[in-house]
Amino acid sequence: MGVSAVPSRDHLGWGRNLRAEHRVSRPATPQAAAACAAAPGGTRLAHGLGRSYGDVALNPDGALIETRGLDRFLRFDPATGILDAEAGVALAEVLAVLARPEAGGGGWFLPVTPGTRFVTLGGAVANDVHGKNHHRTGSFGRHVLSLDLARSDGRVMTCSPQENAGLFAATIGGLGLTGLILRLRLAMMRVEGLAMEAEDIAFGSLAGYFALAAESEQSWDYTAAWVDCLATGEALGRGIFSRARHAAGQGAAPPPTAPRRRLPATPPLSMVNGLSLRAFNAAYRRRLGSSGRSHAVGGYEKVLYPLDAIGGWNRLYGPRGFHQFQGVVPPADAPAVVAELLREIARSGQGSPLVVLKGFGDLPSPGMLSFPREGTTLALDFPARGPDTLRLLARLEAITVEARGRLYPAKDSVMTAETFRSGYPAAGAFAEWIDPAFSSGFARRVGLRP
Amino acid sequence: MSPRVAILGGTSAIAVAVARRYADRKARLVLVGRDLAALEREQADLLVRGAEQVVLQQADFADLAALPEAAQAAWTAFGGLDLTLVAYGSLPEQAECAASAEAAAAALALNFNSPALLLGELANRFEAQRAGVIAAISSVAGDRGRQSNYVYGAAKGGLQRFLEGLRHRLHPAGVAVLDIRPGFVSTPMTAHLPQGGPLWATPEKVAGDILAAIDRRKAVLYTPWFWRFILLIVRSLPRPIFHRSKL
Numbered sequence: 148m149g150v151s152a153v154p155s156r157d158h159l160g161w162g163r164n165l166r167a168e169h170r171v172s173r174p175a176t177p178q179a180a181a182a183c184a185a186a187p188g189g190t191r192l193a194h195g196l197g198r199s200y201g202d203v204a205l206n207p208d209g210a211l212i213e214t215r216g217l218d219r220f221l222r223f224d225p226a227t228g229i230l231d232a233e234a235g236v237a238l239a240e241v242l243a244v245l246a247r248p249e250a251g252g253g254g255w256f257l258p259v260t261p262g263t264r265f266v267t268l269g270g271a272v273a274n275d276v277h278g279k280n281h282h283r284t285g286s287f288g289r290h291v292l293s294l295d296l297a298r299s300d301g302r303v304m305t306c307s308p309q310e311n312a313g314l315f316a317a318t319i320g321g322l323g324l325t326g327l328i329l330r331l332r333l334a335m336m337r338v339e340g341l342a343m344e345a346e347d348i349a350f351g352s353l354a355g356y357f358a359l360a361a362e363s364e365q366s367w368d369y370t371a372a373w374v375d376c377l378a379t380g381e382a383l384g385r386g387i388f389s390r391a392r393h394a395a396g397q398g399a400a401p402p403p404t405a406p407r408r409r410l411p412a413t414p415p416l417s418m419v420n421g422l423s424l425r426a427f428n429a430a431y432r433r434r435l436g437s438s439g440r441s442h443a444v445g446g447y448e449k450v451l452y453p454l455d456a457i458g459g460w461n462r463l464y465g466p467r468g469f470h471q472f473q474g475v476v477p478p479a480d481a482p483a484v485v486a487e488l489l490r491e492i493a494r495s496g497q498g499s500p501l502v503v504l505k506g507f508g509d510l511p512s513p514g515m516l517s518f519p520r521e522g523t524t525l526a527l528d529f530p531a532r533g534p535d536t537l538r539l540l541a542r543l544e545a546i547t548v549e550a551r552g553r554l555y556p557a558k559d560s561v562m563t564a565e566t567f568r569s570g571y572p573a574a575g576a577f578a579e580w581i582d583p584a585f586s587s588g589f590a591r592r593v594g595l596r597p
Numbered sequence: 598m599s600p601r602v603a604i605l606g607g608t609s610a611i612a613v614a615v616a617r618r619y620a621d622r623k624a625r626l627v628l629v630g631r632d633l634a635a636l637e638r639e640q641a642d643l644l645v646r647g648a649e650q651v652v653l654q655q656a657d658f659a660d661l662a663a664l665p666e667a668a669q670a671a672w673t674a675f676g677g678l679d680l681t682l683v684a685y686g687s688l689p690e691q692a693e694c695a696a697s698a699e700a701a702a703a704a705l706a707l708n709f710n711s712p713a714l715l716l717g718e719l720a721n722r723f724e725a726q727r728a729g730v731i732a733a734i735s736s737v738a739g740d741r742g743r744q745s746n747y748v749y750g751a752a753k754g755g756l757q758r759f760l761e762g763l764r765h766r767l768h769p770a771g772v773a774v775l776d777i778r779p780g781f782v783s784t785p786m787t788a789h790l791p792q793g794g795p796l797w798a799t800p801e802k803v804a805g806d807i808l809a810a811i812d813r814r815k816a817v818l819y820t821p822w823f824w825r826f827i828l829l830i831v832r833s834l835p836r837p838i839f840h841r842s843k844l
């Protein structure tokens with residue numbers, strides 16, 4: 148079952164600051180995909196929907212195995228909520244097919260979803276992704292019951308916490324380096340209402356954020372905050388706290404499996420600059436009016452996937468693309484460290500409207516290289532403006548490392564090998580599980596692969 | 598009532614995308630193809646996606662003698678059909694067809710004789726039933742003979758003429774006949790070509806257009822839509838200019 152590999156320059160990270168040349172194959176069946184994983188030749192890497200910002204899903208000058216052809220549901224048991232599916236199925240498709248409201252409004256829902264539904268199941272495993280409900284359900288890998296992994300020696304290994312447990316722990320959050328995930332078994336989450344009750348609350352300072360986060364953890368399933376990255380002094384860290392929970396008894400139809408609109412072309416210059424940022428942040432902050440609050444009940448698309456409304460929004464940053472910084476720091480020092488990060492960003496005048504501040508709970512992540520750990524995570528985009536941007540990113544990286552935090556490989560395009568080692572002490576043990584024929588730009592950058 | 602749909606060439610990527618949309622409408626589906634294991638994978642998927650029932654039948658469409666039986670089996674699976682979609686086909690190497698009469702004959706048979714004979718068998722039943730939609734995938738390649746793929750193009754062009762005649766005949770019986778003409782679609786058939794760029798569409802996009810055309814009982818569908826205009830130009834290029842092109 149030969150699948151031809153075609154040379155292509157079409158693959159770039161979501162941040163669009165790195166384009167690479169690959170030989171690309173698009174297997175349509177698990178058998179063909181396993182054959183691609185075991186084909187002779189140079190290094191290879193799985194590529195899902197390419198929603199990772201940097202180079203974890205790129206393998207410059209090597210081979211990419213696109214997994215979108217592995218998009219079949221295999222079985223769903225509506226009594227237990229257990230789903231068997233191929234690894235290229237998108238979360239949007241899982242929602243469209245399985246999250247249909249039942250008579251009482253309840254139904255089956257994704258236990259964990261990132262801020263976009265256009266990622267594959269395999270990609271969600273390989274980055275052990277987290278959602279706004281991390282304090283409730285932990286990372287994605289906690290809900291994966293088992294998976295089938297194709298290795299370059301031709302074997303297909305079934306891995307679970309019971310069977311091949313070491314390889315399972317390495318593959319969850321394993322950045323695609325342990326082989327190609329063909330299929331997996333996921334435990335869906337039962338909810339009493341697919342619709343959501345959502346509240347937005349303005350806060351005037353970083354202390355306000357931490358107070359709201361503590362207050363909301365108990366009774367709200369989903370929490371995250373937007374921060375005005377230009378604010379300084381007393382107002383440092385001001386923003387809007389968003390919290391939501393499933394509304395018992397109320398159904399909601401799944402959102403579409405493709406974006407509602409698309410950005411038609413890449414503008415010649417970044418639309419995100421000092422001027423537009425100032426205007427946006429000012430307007431966004433005033434959105435809640437004098438009460439500083441809003442309350443609504445409705446579908447979950449606006450709560451969980453606001454960015455998915457416009458396809459290709461990442462092109463707004465123009466031809467040079469952008470970087471995302473995302474780090475997590477331990478809880479004890481979080482208020483001080485986040486303040487330092489925000490001061491650094493405000494001083495630089497760089498930044499963008501896309502800022503997320505969120506608390507991670509203490510549920511352990513099952514992967515050896517999983518990013519989520521207890522503490523506070525800050526994520527924000529920066530238009531790529533050359534050396535200034537790289538200097539700022541290096542500064543934020545240093546602050547995070549000093550606070551014993553770590554950066555998220557799915558978002559990163561700059562971290563050093565030392566930063567990676569310090570944030571991921573299990574990296575040495577992980578290396579034992581890497582498939583010798585798999586590699587990525589990221590793996591080579593941080594020294595996981597030669 | 599849940600619609601009864603027969604897909605001939607049930608593992609074609611375009612057909613699978615169409616079948617998923619019918620599964621979403623809780624249809625009853627018959628999938629016919631030569632690779633039973635592959636059909637079983639689609640069956641499992643379609644059942645999770647909401648299909649009420651999925652019946653599988655094995656047939657090699659290159660075996661012309663077996664076509665009447667295949668048509669009969671598909672027709673009787675649910676006691677009649679609301680829709681049939683003929684989706685199988687092959688994209689031969691033009692150079693190989695030019696060099697070998699055997700290769701050309703196989704390509705012509707699979708892309709013209711076979712669907713024409715199969716549709717003929719089904720048409721008689723649809724006519725007697727006096728309802729339903731017959732759809733088949735031809736190609737924009739059937740619109741004008743071009744040096745780069747005129748054997749495939751001739752078969753697809755022949756299929757277009759056949760569908761046109763069938764439409765004429767079945768009109769009084771209230772049976773619609775849809776001729777589907779896709780442009781470049783990213784499927785296993787085209788996996789050896791460099792894909793990407795504005796001319797390439799996904800099977801999902803094409804399937805959306807196909808369902809809309811079936812629902813509206815259209816006669817001819819170019820998908821995506823801009824191919825109608827591209828082919829208008831290609832067809833009307835004066836011969837001296839056309840002959841200088843590499844199309």
Ligand SMILES: Cc1cc2nc3c(=O)[nH]c(=O)nc-3n(C[C@H](O)[C@H](O)[C@H](O)COP(=O)(O)OP(=O)(O)OC[C@H]3O[C@@H](n4cnc5c(N)ncnc54)[C@H](O)[C@@H]3O)c2cc1C
Nearest residue numbers: 195196197198199261262267269270273276277322323328
């Ligand atoms: C708008 C937006 C919001 C986001 N929000 C969040 C968020 O809230 N939380 C979060 O955690 N992440 C978030 N992300 C990041 C995203 O969830 C991850 O990058 C995710 O892994 C992307 O999945 P993908 O299918 O696009 O995989 P890709 O980006 O294509 O690949 C990601 C990694 O998975 C590997 N991989 C893919 N498929 C397989 C397979 N079958 N077998 C083995 N390895 C495989 C690849 O090799 C690569 O290492 C966000 C991204 C965007 C664009």
Ligand SMILES: NC(=O)c1ccc[n+]([C@@H]2O[C@H](COP(=O)([O-])OP(=O)(O)OC[C@H]3O[C@@H](n4cnc5c(N)ncnc54)[C@H](OP(=O)(O)O)[C@@H]3O)[C@@H](O)[C@H]2O)c1
Nearest residue numbers: 608609610611632657658659685686736779781782784786
């Ligand atoms: N892709 C394009 O760009 C494009 C453009 C215009 C028109 N089309 C037409 O669209 C239709 C569907 O093609 P596709 O793009 O979806 O490609 P595809 O996925 O490769 O589908 C081709 C199908 O034909 C089947 N088939 C071939 N020979 C057969 C035989 N002897 N007996 C039974 N089944 C046979 C294949 O079955 P197996 O799985 O058993 O091999 C497969 O299901 C074809 O008619 C094609 O000509 C495609």
